[in-house]
Amino acid sequence: MKQIAVLGAGTMGIGIVRLFAEHGYEVCLYEPHMARTVLDEKLRSFEDNRMNDSGRPDDSRFSVRIYEDISKAIANADLIVEAVPEQLEIKREVYRQLAQNIRDNAIVASNTSTFALETLAENQPFSDRMIIMHFFNPAHLIPLVEIVGLPDTPSAIIDETVNLMRSCGKTPVVLKRDIPGFIANRLQAALLREAFYLLENGIADAEQIDTVVKEALGLRYAFKGPFEIADLGGLDIWSKVTGHLFPELGVSRSAPESLLAKAAEGQLGAKSGAGFYRYDDADEVKDNFEQQLQDLVRLKRESSPL
Numbered sequence: 028m029k030q031i032a033v034l035g036a037g038t039m040g041i042g043i044v045r046l047f048a049e050h051g052y053e054v055c056l057y058e059p060h061m062a063r064t065v066l067d068e069k070l071r072s073f074e075d076n077r078m079n080d081s082g083r084p085d086d087s088r089f090s091v092r093i094y095e096d097i098s099k100a101i102a103n104a105d106l107i108v109e110a111v112p113e114q115l116e117i118k119r120e121v122y123r124q125l126a127q128n129i130r131d132n133a134i135v136a137s138n139t140s141t142f143a144l145e146t147l148a149e150n151q152p153f154s155d156r157m158i159i160m161h162f163f164n165p166a167h168l169i170p171l172v173e174i175v176g177l178p179d180t181p182s183a184i185i186d187e188t189v190n191l192m193r194s195c196g197k198t199p200v201v202l203k204r205d206i207p208g209f210i211a212n213r214l215q216a217a218l219l220r221e222a223f224y225l226l227e228n229g230i231a232d233a234e235q236i237d238t239v240v241k242e243a244l245g246l247r248y249a250f251k252g253p254f255e256i257a258d259l260g261g262l263d264i265w266s267k268v269t270g271h272l273f274p275e276l277g278v279s280r281s282a283p284e285s286l287l288a289k290a291a292e293g294q295l296g297a298k299s300g301a302g303f304y305r306y307d308d309a310d311e312v313k314d315n316f317e318q319q320l321q322d323l324v325r326l327k328r329e330s331s332p333l
């Protein structure tokens with residue numbers, strides 16, 4: 028795998044470009060709606076702030092070319108990563124353009140958050156070479172990448188993708204079967220459903236719920252997953268806990284009212300200056316969070332695996 032095309036330079040696309048460029052791959056970026064000067068500036072700032080794995084400055088340069096013509100961006104790509112908005116019609120239009128120009132053996136990966144691969148691959152001429160490659164924001168920092176294929180996806184494609192991810196320092200998890208939302212977003216959605224249930228029923232406010240996650244659950248989850256935590260707590264206890272609590276949990280099957288109301292009022296979170304909290308300088312909050320994540324990932328790498 029040598030050349031990688033990334034489609035879309037939004038929150039995720041630009042992080043994916045950064046990841047591959049930092050690991051020495053040739054990257055071709057296609058972004059039809061963003062000014063060239065803005066993209067150049069972002070890439071330059073990534074290069075200027077580049078660190079190696081041990082946290083020291085790295086002054087080597089990126090190999091990234093920016094295109095406004097999709098056919099040129101994908102012409103020689105071994106892998107195409109689609110990171111366009113989470114709307115089926117936009118993704119399908121991009122796939123239609125790919126179908127006309129793609130190389131015979133190029134792999135097409137979608138970074139979708141929610142769509143099953145079966146839905147995205149339906150009627151695509153390259154469906155046998157399509158996979159899900161689900162990164163996490165910020166894509167250059169969070170180690171996990173979820174990979175999903177279809178039952179007849181050649182194992183060589185999955186293996187090649189896993190090797191690529193490992194070469195970029197990632198931790199790939201290949202799902203046994205295609206399902207909307209994969210593993211992580213289903214778990215995140217389950218937690219959010221209960222968080223909104225507690226909020227909307229007046230049990231706690233957003234700050235209290237965030238404190239509970241940050242000061243207990245999140246700390247443990249950085250080192251142990253839910254099954255490991257159940258083992259450590261005792262499966263007899265967890266049998267009682269799940270038996271007592273599952274019937275008490277929220278079971279809503281639609282987006283939370285309080286979330287819909289905020290979005291309708293234009294309170295979109297950090298990017299609009301307000302959401303559940305106020306943001307005077309969203310860039311500062313984002314930069315600080317990235318630094319914290321980088322420090323935590325390094326700490327995890329250096330700590331004992333047991």
Ligand SMILES: NC(=O)c1ccc[n+]([C@@H]2O[C@H](COP(=O)([O-])OP(=O)(O)OC[C@H]3O[C@@H](n4cnc5c(N)ncnc54)[C@H](O)[C@@H]3O)[C@@H](O)[C@H]2O)c1
Pocket residue numbers: 034035036037038039040057058059060061109110111112113114117121138139140141161162163164
């Ligand atoms: N934001 C996240 O935390 C996150 C995490 C993982 C996965 N995802 C998924 O990644 C994808 C992209 O999400 P995002 O948050 O980066 O969105 P975004 O809105 O920040 O960026 C999308 C980019 O795609 C560009 N675009 C629009 N139409 C295009 C087209 N036809 N061809 C090429 N580019 C086009 C837009 O100009 C924009 O720059 C979505 O499928 C999303 O669900 C998002």
Ligand SMILES: O=C(O)[C@@H](O)[C@@H](O)[C@H](O)[C@@H](O)CO
Pocket residue numbers: 139140141162163164211212215
């Ligand atoms: O949390 C993440 O970074 C990803 O799992 C995303 O897929 C996420 O759910 C976004 O769509 C929303 O930020």
